[in-house]
Amino acid sequence: MVIKLLKTFVAVYVVALVLVQFCVVYSLSAVTNAQTIPMAPDQLSLSSTDAVTSISQTNIVSLSIIIDEANHFDQLAAWLRTISFRNFTFVVVEGTTNAYILENTTRLNILKEYGRIIPRLSYMQGYELSNRLYNVNFTLNEFKEALGYTPKGVMDFIPDTYTAKYLLSRGVEYYQGYSFDQYNIDYMTMRGGFQMPYYANGSNILCPNTLPGGMVVLPHSTWDWVASFNVTHNLQLHPMNILNYYNRSVSAAKNYFISLVDNTFSGSSPFGYVTIQFEWSWLYRDGSASVVSDWIQTLFSSRQSYNYWTFEDTITWFKANYDRTPTYEINFISPHNEERIEWYYDLQSRIARSGGEVVSFVDYFDQKPDKYLDNFSPIQWRLPPNSTNVIDSSLIFKIDALGGGYLRAPIINQPVAYTEDLSSFRHFYDRLSALSNFRKQPFTFFLATLIVMFAIATTFVKIRKRMNLQVGLK
Numbered sequence: 503m504v505i506k507l508l509k510t511f512v513a514v515y516v517v518a519l520v521l522v523q524f525c526v527v528y529s530l531s532a533v534t535n536a537q538t539i540p541m542a543p544d545q546l547s548l549s550s551t552d553a554v555t556s557i558s559q560t561n562i563v564s565l566s567i568i569i570d571e572a573n574h575f576d577q578l579a580a581w582l583r584t585i586s587f588r589n590f591t592f593v594v595v596e597g598t599t600n601a602y603i604l605e606n607t608t609r610l611n612i613l614k615e616y617g618r619i620i621p622r623l624s625y626m627q628g629y630e631l632s633n634r635l636y637n638v639n640f641t642l643n644e645f646k647e648a649l650g651y652t653p654k655g656v657m658d659f660i661p662d663t664y665t666a667k668y669l670l671s672r673g674v675e676y677y678q679g680y681s682f683d684q685y686n687i688d689y690m691t692m693r694g695g696f697q698m699p700y701y702a703n704g705s706n707i708l709c710p711n712t713l714p715g716g717m718v719v720l721p722h723s724t725w726d727w728v729a730s731f732n733v734t735h736n737l738q739l740h741p742m743n744i745l746n747y748y749n750r751s752v753s754a755a756k757n758y759f760i761s762l763v764d765n766t767f768s769g770s771s772p773f774g775y776v777t778i779q780f781e782w783s784w785l786y787r788d789g790s791a792s793v794v795s796d797w798i799q800t801l802f803s804s805r806q807s808y809n810y811w812t813f814e815d816t817i818t819w820f821k822a823n824y825d826r827t828p829t830y831e832i833n834f835i836s837p838h839n840e841e842r843i844e845w846y847y848d849l850q851s852r853i854a855r856s857g858g859e860v861v862s863f864v865d866y867f868d869q870k871p872d873k874y875l876d877n878f879s880p881i882q883w884r885l886p887p888n889s890t891n892v893i894d895s896s897l898i899f900k901i902d903a904l905g906g907g908y909l910r911a912p913i914i915n916q917p918v919a920y921t922e923d924l925s926s927f928r929h930f931y932d933r934l935s936a937l938s939n940f941r942k943q944p945f946t947f948f949l950a951t952l953i954v955m956f957a958i959a960t961t962f963v964k965i966r967k968r969m970n971l972q973v974g975l976k
Contacts (some may be wrong), residue, residue, distance in 0.1 A: 522962065538888040561767045561774035562809045563801065564720070566591040566678075568622065568657075571783035574601035575609055578782050581791050581793050585798060586764035590617030591678075591813045593657045593779075596641045602801045604648035618812045620653045620678070621645050625689075626662040627874040627893045628881050632664050635922050641711070642672055654814045659722055660690045660893055663707040663872035677707070678720040678777075680890045685911040687735070689887045692866045693911060694897025696847050697721040698775055700827040700904075705871040708897050710849050714825040718817050724776040725764060727834040728843035728856065735909035737838055739763070739778045741794045742785065752793055759797050760839030763805070769833030829925075846924035853903055853924050860927060863901035872899070900931065 567590055569578070582590075594603045600621070603609050613619050621641045626634050646652045655676040656669060666677050682697040684690055701716035703709040726737040736743040739762060741755075745953045748755040767774035778798075785791055802810065810859040811819070834843035842859075846853040854862035872895060882891050902914035918934070920927055 543734060551570070553954065558791050559767075559768075559771075559773055560819070561807070562761050562776070562811055562819070563763065564591065564775075564777050564779075564813050564816055565592060565798065566777065566779040566813065568593040568595070568779065568781045569599045569603060569783075570595050570781045570817050574783055574786045575602075576935060577786055577791070579609075579612050581795065582612070585795055587798070587802070587810070588616050589810055589812045589815070591655075592617055592619045593622050594619060594645075595622045596637070596644075597624070600641075600644065600831075600888055604644065610648060614649075618653075618691040618814050619645070619649060620655045620657055620813070621678075622657040623665065625659060625660070625881060625893060626658060626665045627895070630878050631876070635668055635953065637667055638665060638672065642674070648850065655720075655721075659688070660684075660692050660895060661702075661719060662874060662895075663702075663705065666702060666707050667704060670717050674717075675821070676718040676813060677702070678813055680708075680719050681722045681730070681813075681894055682725045682839065683911070684735075684904075685909065686887060686892065687909055689883075689892050691892055691894040691896055694852065694869075694899070695719065696830070696852060697777075698722055698770075698830050698832075699960045703866075705875070706869055706897070707872060709869055710827040712846075714851050718820060720755060720816070721777050723779055724762070724766060726836050726838060727766070727832060727845060727854075728841050729836040729838040730907065731910055732841075732902045732907045734907050737762075737836075737865050738802055739776060741778075741780050741797065742788055742790065745788075745790060745793070749828060756793075756797050756800070758837050760800065760804075763801065765835055765837055766832075767808070767927065769835070769881075771831045772828050793873060831924075844924065846927070848925070851919060851928045853927050855920065855924060858919060858921050859903075860901055860924075860931075861917045861919050863899065863918075863927070863931065864897055865900055866897075867902070868898060893958045916967070 550861075568576075569575075569592060594600055601612065610619075621644075623637060623641060624648070626637070629637065640651055641656075652673050654674060654976065655678055656674055657679045658665075658677070659679045659681055661677040661680055667679065672710075680697070681687075681690070681692060682695070682696050683693045685693065692708065699718055699720055701711040701714075702719050703711045704716065707717070707719060723738045723740045725735075725739075726733075730737045734747060736747040737758075738744070739759065741759065744755045744759055746753070748758065763776050766776055780794070785794060801808070827849060828851075830845070830847040832847075833842075834845070835842050841856070843854055843856045846855075852862070852864040852865055852866070853860055874893075874895065879893050881893070885891050899914065901918060902911070902917075903917040904913070905911040906913050918931065922930070
């Protein structure tokens with residue numbers, strides 16, 4: 503009798519389980535089918551040959567030169583005279599070229615004539631917290647004494663959250679130098695931020711601030727929005743990187759350089775922004791000063807509608823127009839291989855889609871505070887970089903399928919098919935994940951129940967046998 507009841511229970515349970523699975527599969531299908539409508543052609547970005555931007559849209563080019571060696575200044579001064587452009591931002595490296603520039607009135611005044619001057623604070627996460635504050639105070643005071651004012655910005659290739667919070671208290675408004683999803687280069691990894699201006703979160707500088715205001719982060723360079731990930735890190739607006747990639751073919755490199763600016767602007771909303779920044783000593787020793795001069799002057803003469811502003815002017819405009827980070831939508835075609843990609847960025851998430859699939863998804867509401875807020879990671883320069891000998895401020899990725907190129911992070915997981923508005927993807931993904939987890943749970947419960955019932959049934963059988971044996975003995 504007991505065995506019959508158990509068999510009946512199992513049969514009912516299996517039928518119920520099948521029904522639950524059917525409902526889950528149906529729900530998953532509904533989620534998937536709800537977003538399988540193909541994009542209309544007018545939702546796609548322009549072809550690379552169009553390179554047309556809205557007449558009313560503001561498009562900003564920031565040109566910057568890093569003075570990273572205490573030499574070749576006379577050549578720099580001569581080069582600046584040939585271009586006759588007065589909106590450069592010059593980066594003077596603390597501990598390397600600060601005395602070379604700041605303590606020489608002639609050099610200092612020449613740079614002032616052609617733009618603004620800001621300091622570079624290097625690898626701040628490698629210092630204890632008290633030393634970071636000391637470095638900031640020493641540098642800002644030194645520059646204020648030389649310039650007559652405290653710089654409105656500082657530069658570092660890997661901006662630091664703790665330093666940013668203190669810089670704000672000293673009147674600094676922007677932190678320039680973030681390298682878009684850099685992976686294990688020069689002892690630095692920083693994946694998850696963005697290469698458009700944004701107000702940084704106080705707990706993690708790679709996340710946007712959900713409240714008004716904050717430190718504004720600007721990129722070191724503007725990278726190709728897709729080919730720099732799946733082809734090579736060198737596809738960006740750093741002139742020497744482009745020249746090296748194109749095997750010193752000046753015409754090919756120039757065409758790519760100009761087109762990368764144009765294509766970024768043609769599909770960028772609500773405004774366009776790029777950074778062009780390079781090290782003067784590298785450019786001079788490379789013998790490419792006249793080449794890059796030609797590229798820059800071509801931009802000036804053929805793209806007169808673009809605004810060529812210093813970082814400081816850019817920040818002034820940005821803060822006057824946006825008290826919070828705006829929602830960015832980037833529809834981009836790579837001038838390298840015509841590959842298309844869409845980027846969506848708001849206060850909650852960073853999403854990239856290519857070929858009807860979301861290939862990158864960072865949920866800013868699912869991130870931890872910057873580990874360097876109460877920790878530090880000194881670099882052992884004589885040793886090669888590895889998992890411990892590196893500053894890694896990267897965020898957590900939910901979808902990490904954009905990469906695999908030279909000097910780029912490997913692909914970690916699979917993309918997700920999605921063709922609806924990217925602003926809704928975060929909610930779609932959360933629902934998809936919840937349903938997927940729910941779908942797995944009945945199977946686990948079913949197996950566990952079967953094991954328990956099998957154990958119970960076995961026990962009952964043994965008891966029954968013993969009872970029969972005892973009856974027989976009597």
